[in-house]
Amino acid sequence: MEKTDYKNVFVFAEQRDGVIQSVALELLGKAHELAGVLNEKVVAVLPGHNITKHAQMLIEYGADEVICIDEPELKDYLTEQYAQTICQVVDKYKPSILMIGATTIGRDLGPRLAARLTTGLTADCTRLEISEEGELMMTRPAFGGNLMATIMCTEHRPQMSTVRPGVMQKMQRDASRQGNVLTFKPTFDKSKFLVRMVENVKVDKGKVDITDAKVLVSGGRGVGCKEGFEKLQQLADVFPNAEVSSSRAMVDAGIIDHDRQVGQTGKTVRPDLYFALGISGAIQHLAGMEESEFIVAVNKDKFAPIFSVADLGIVCDLNKVVPLLTARLASEIEKK
Amino acid sequence: MDFGFSKREELFLQMIREFAENEVKPLAAEVDEQERFPMETVEKMAKIGIMGIPVPVEYGGQGGTNQMYSMAVEELSRVCATTGVIVSAHTSLCINPILEYGTEEQKQKYVPKLAAGEWIGAFGLTEPNAGTDAAMQQTTAVLDGDEWVLNGTKIFITNAGYAHVYVVMAMTNKELGTKGISAFIVEKGTPGFSIGKKEKKMGIRGSATCELIFENCRIPKENLLGEQGKGFKIAMNTLNGGRIGIAAQALGIAQGALDETVKYVKERKQFGKPIGAFQNTQFQLANLDAKIQAARLLVREASYNKDMHKPYAVEAARCKLFAAETAMEVTTKAVQFHGGYGYTREYPVERMMRDAKITEIYEGTSEVQRMVIAGNLFK
Amino acid sequence: MNIVVCIKQVPNTNEIKINPETGTLIRDGVPSIMNPDDKGGLEMALRLKDQYGAHVTVITMGPPQADAILREAFAMGADRAILLTDRKFAGADTLATSYALAGAIKTLDYDLIIAGRQAIDGDTAQVAPEMAEHHRLPQVSYTVDLKYNNGLCTVKKETEEGYQILEVPTPCVLTVLATANKPRYMSVKGIIEAFDKEVEIWTADKIDVDPNRLGLKGSPTRVKKSFTKPQKSPGQVYEVDAEEAVGIIISKLKEKFII
Numbered sequence: 001m002e003k004t005d006y007k008n009v010f011v012f013a014e015q016r017d018g019v020i021q022s023v024a025l026e027l028l029g030k031a032h033e034l035a036g037v038l039n040e041k042v043v044a045v046l047p048g049h050n051i052t053k054h055a056q057m058l059i060e061y062g063a064d065e066v067i068c069i070d071e072p073e074l075k076d077y078l079t080e081q082y083a084q085t086i087c088q089v090v091d092k093y094k095p096s097i098l099m100i101g102a103t104t105i106g107r108d109l110g111p112r113l114a115a116r117l118t119t120g121l122t123a124d125c126t127r128l129e130i131s132e133e134g135e136l137m138m139t140r141p142a143f144g145g146n147l148m149a150t151i152m153c154t155e156h157r158p159q160m161s162t163v164r165p166g167v168m169q170k171m172q173r174d175a176s177r178q179g180n181v182l183t184f185k186p187t188f189d190k191s192k193f194l195v196r197m198v199e200n201v202k203v204d205k206g207k208v209d210i211t212d213a214k215v216l217v218s219g220g221r222g223v224g225c226k227e228g229f230e231k232l233q234q235l236a237d238v239f240p241n242a243e244v245s246s247s248r249a250m251v252d253a254g255i256i257d258h259d260r261q262v263g264q265t266g267k268t269v270r271p272d273l274y275f276a277l278g279i280s281g282a283i284q285h286l287a288g289m290e291e292s293e294f295i296v297a298v299n300k301d302k303f304a305p306i307f308s309v310a311d312l313g314i315v316c317d318l319n320k321v322v323p324l325l326t327a328r329l330a331s332e333i334e335k336k
Numbered sequence: 337m338d339f340g341f342s343k344r345e346e347l348f349l350q351m352i353r354e355f356a357e358n359e360v361k362p363l364a365a366e367v368d369e370q371e372r373f374p375m376e377t378v379e380k381m382a383k384i385g386i387m388g389i390p391v392p393v394e395y396g397g398q399g400g401t402n403q404m405y406s407m408a409v410e411e412l413s414r415v416c417a418t419t420g421v422i423v424s425a426h427t428s429l430c431i432n433p434i435l436e437y438g439t440e441e442q443k444q445k446y447v448p449k450l451a452a453g454e455w456i457g458a459f460g461l462t463e464p465n466a467g468t469d470a471a472m473q474q475t476t477a478v479l480d481g482d483e484w485v486l487n488g489t490k491i492f493i494t495n496a497g498y499a500h501v502y503v504v505m506a507m508t509n510k511e512l513g514t515k516g517i518s519a520f521i522v523e524k525g526t527p528g529f530s531i532g533k534k535e536k537k538m539g540i541r542g543s544a545t546c547e548l549i550f551e552n553c554r555i556p557k558e559n560l561l562g563e564q565g566k567g568f569k570i571a572m573n574t575l576n577g578g579r580i581g582i583a584a585q586a587l588g589i590a591q592g593a594l595d596e597t598v599k600y601v602k603e604r605k606q607f608g609k610p611i612g613a614f615q616n617t618q619f620q621l622a623n624l625d626a627k628i629q630a631a632r633l634l635v636r637e638a639s640y641n642k643d644m645h646k647p648y649a650v651e652a653a654r655c656k657l658f659a660a661e662t663a664m665e666v667t668t669k670a671v672q673f674h675g676g677y678g679y680t681r682e683y684p685v686e687r688m689m690r691d692a693k694i695t696e697i698y699e700g701t702s703e704v705q706r707m708v709i710a711g712n713l714f715k
Numbered sequence: 716m717n718i719v720v721c722i723k724q725v726p727n728t729n730e731i732k733i734n735p736e737t738g739t740l741i742r743d744g745v746p747s748i749m750n751p752d753d754k755g756g757l758e759m760a761l762r763l764k765d766q767y768g769a770h771v772t773v774i775t776m777g778p779p780q781a782d783a784i785l786r787e788a789f790a791m792g793a794d795r796a797i798l799l800t801d802r803k804f805a806g807a808d809t810l811a812t813s814y815a816l817a818g819a820i821k822t823l824d825y826d827l828i829i830a831g832r833q834a835i836d837g838d839t840a841q842v843a844p845e846m847a848e849h850h851r852l853p854q855v856s857y858t859v860d861l862k863y864n865n866g867l868c869t870v871k872k873e874t875e876e877g878y879q880i881l882e883v884p885t886p887c888v889l890t891v892l893a894t895a896n897k898p899r900y901m902s903v904k905g906i907i908e909a910f911d912k913e914v915e916i917w918t919a920d921k922i923d924v925d926p927n928r929l930g931l932k933g934s935p936t937r938v939k940k941s942f943t944k945p946q947k948s949p950g951q952v953y954e955v956d957a958e959e960a961v962g963i964i965i966s967k968l969k970e971k972f973i974i
Binding site: 351355388 | 790900904906
């Protein structure tokens with residue numbers, strides 16, 4: 001294998017039911033940046049059925065080229081079908097880098113491909129950069145997030161990495177961007193298509209499990225009433241994986257359900273972001289949330305104990321802050 | 337001499353601790369509040385063999401050691417003293433005497449189902465007029481043809497009502513004094529045998545503590561356990577084993593209370609710092625920790641002796657005396673360190689303090705343990 | 716029916732703390748456990764044993780102390796345990812690890828290979844699918860339920876939107892989530908007997924593998940450096956009006972990549 005034969009930054013354009021997944025667009029943004037440094041092209045690989053019409057969108061989000069593989073066998077993701085397809089694309093086009101979104105699909109496909117291509121794969125990268133020698137530097141968390149490692153795959157190609165949704169940034173969609181759209185016809189070994197999809201079910205979220213949420217908007221006595229919590233729900237709705245939770249006082253007052261209670265007699269949570277709004281920070285409450293990754297506390301009382309564990313403390317009336325914050329955040333997130 | 341745990345014991349400890357944390361602890365407050373016998377826990381314990389740990393495999397048991405059994409009672413009691421005593425009374429006071437003194441038929445009939453947890457066991461010695469003065473048995477057993485007829489009342493019987501098998505002491509020959517007491521096996525549902533008043537207690541409130549009432553209760557001749565007239569000896573020997581179980585229970589309560597307190601004093605801030613930063617706190621908790629470990633080693637010694645078929649009566653008395661008084665001291669201090677919060681039911685330490693008290697009383701009061709130990713000193 | 720279950724001994728990452736002075740991981744005294752996803756896989760296999768009398772072999776690749784999780788597996792009901800251990804495996808990335816495992820499994824009879832989706836220390840979720848690829852076996856990952864009937868597996872796979880039902884014939888590889896089931900407790904007797912059973916120790920020369928594909932030599936990826944995440948500095952408290960407050964919050968969230 002001659003490393004110099006391998007060029008360009010490929011991105012697996014994941015689609016489900018014909019909808020291009022956001023993570024693919026985020027990866028195109030990153031690929032654009034990496035390709036810029038390498039002076040190479042960004043190529044999106046789009047397998048599926050009746051998906052060629054989405055190629056232009058991929059170009060507008062940063063792809064210079066799109067390789068479409070439009071086959072009925074690729075309508076729904078199945079490991080072997082997709083692995084054969086992408087392998088053949090890689091063998092023909094020899095990308096230097098191949099990026100895949102770390103979704104249930106990506107984490108199923110990525111390793112299968114890496115083993116078939118006998119190359120290295122680094123999972124859940126949070127940072128991707130090009131080294132001075134033009135190699136990909138892939139940084140990822142390990143030990144349950146307690147440790148970070150930078151990994152490289154210097155003697156094998158393509159250098160593969162998966163990236164979780166929400167980590168990289170999409171480019172601004174540019175309708176004026178132009179690019180090539182190619183079609184690729186794979187040769188399937190159907191004898192290996194042994195897995196059959198019987199049913200694909202979309203489920204509505206049922207009972208609330210605040211321990212699963214990545215963002216918690218938590219209210220205490222300062223919120224005071226049901227209407228107040230509705231405002232908190234609006235703030236939560238701005239984030240993709242957020243829930244409203246509360247301290248014990250509001251549960252005891254019958255305003256919030258017990259399954260949303262954080263604390264000694266409620267649940268222990270460790271979300272990425274914890275808003276403590278109108279919560280004083282009694283020891284029983286702290287015991288349930290102080291391990292949160294980032295804590296933002298808003299309370300009128302500057303001596304409230306919650307400020308001793310908050311990463312960011314705001315002494316202000318939450319009733320003024322919350323609606324403003326909701327509106328500003330909504331527009332920030334939409335901008336992306 | 338290795339004071340540590342063997343690999344087998346370590347794996348066992350891992351399992352029992354996980355079980356206690358996940359299955360027993362979540363129910364502990366409710367079991368106490370509602371005075372509810374945690375039958376669902378008994379069923380779960382039965383499934384994995386906790387109801388028959390030191391019972392030989394040939395009688396349907398797990399083939400474990402008394403050491404493992406003590407460890408189990410400690411770990412269970414650490415999170416719920418009620419659950420600990422259910423297992424302890426069942427194993428030490430009911431299964432054990434049948435294994436030691438029973439005929440082969442009796443062992444085959446009763447032990448497998450008890451060890452499997454299909455049946456729960458209990459022990460009836462105490463009477464309204466026979467507590468520490470256990471020899472004052474007023475329950476009588478009279479042989480009538482092929483049956484013994486029992487008359488009398490027992491009180492403060494653990495597992496009463498839920499147990500199927502009861503090892504009961506009764507007077508068969510009043511003139512012989514203690515040598516006139518015999519042991520019997522009585523099954524639930526036997527006509528003439530009923531469960532009386534359920535006690536409202538200070539602690540171990542989920543444990544069923546009731547009267548046993550015998551009114552011309554007829555049991556088969558075969559249900560005499562051991563030799564006639566040997567009942568008092570059987571009871572005393574049985575209690576020796578039971579004492580190790582209760583010591584393990586007290587030890588678990590003490591350890592649980594200390595763990596909660598250490599957690600609390602690290603978080604609770606007064607005067608600008610955690611109260612655990614004050615040397616008074618640290619020194620007092622250090623004292624308690626040392627005492628708990630001392631109690632643990634006494635329990636381990638007694639368990640070891642029993643496993644090695646060495647005499648263990650004095651060792652059992654020592655560990656029960658010391659562990660019970662330690663548990664009382666640790667839990668009282670635990671509440672104190674929790675301050676006002678410790679007095680509320682939001683924190684578990686007040687329950688642990690209420691639970692600890694009984695360990696100084698049942699299966700031989702601390703005074704009785706002192707009598708045993710002194711008896712050994714002065715022999 | 717023969718089932719091979721791949722399990723891994725991992726440090727309990729929930730217990731890992733960072734030394735506040737040096738910023739490094741405190742690895743001492745962190746208990747080692749059977750990886751939760753793997754335990755879910757083992758439980759799945761044991762349920763098939765309960766139902767169909769399947770024979771369950773557990774295999775782990777690790778240092779000698781990984782013996783502990785094999786004993787645990789015995790105590791839960793596994794029939795055979797293999798410890799794949801050799802210095803030659805050291806430094807292996809997922810490809811080299813999966814290759815070694817695949818080499819070991821080659822000599823075993825299996826209808827079904829079950830592994831956990833991912834280990835809580837590496838978090839890659841790569842070893843099982845790569846191992847499946849070395850054997851060219853069909854795979855289903857993210858399994859949360861399995862029904863088996865006469866050579867056909869009906870698998871419930873968890874997805875972001877809900878779930879899928881898939882059918883795959885044996886032999887195949889399934890990766891399982893810890894949430895698939897509630898693993899049984901070891902029984903007391905199981906624990907006692909676990910230490911009377913034999914754990915087979917397999918070294919690199921016992922398995923049919925190309926030594927150049929093992930360990931560091933066989934690893935396309937290398938760790939260039941590792942570091943702990945920057946320490947949390949004590950939070951700032953701002954006494955400001957609502958407008959300013961919102962500005963501060965948003966800029967902080969951006970700084971932390973939360974938005």
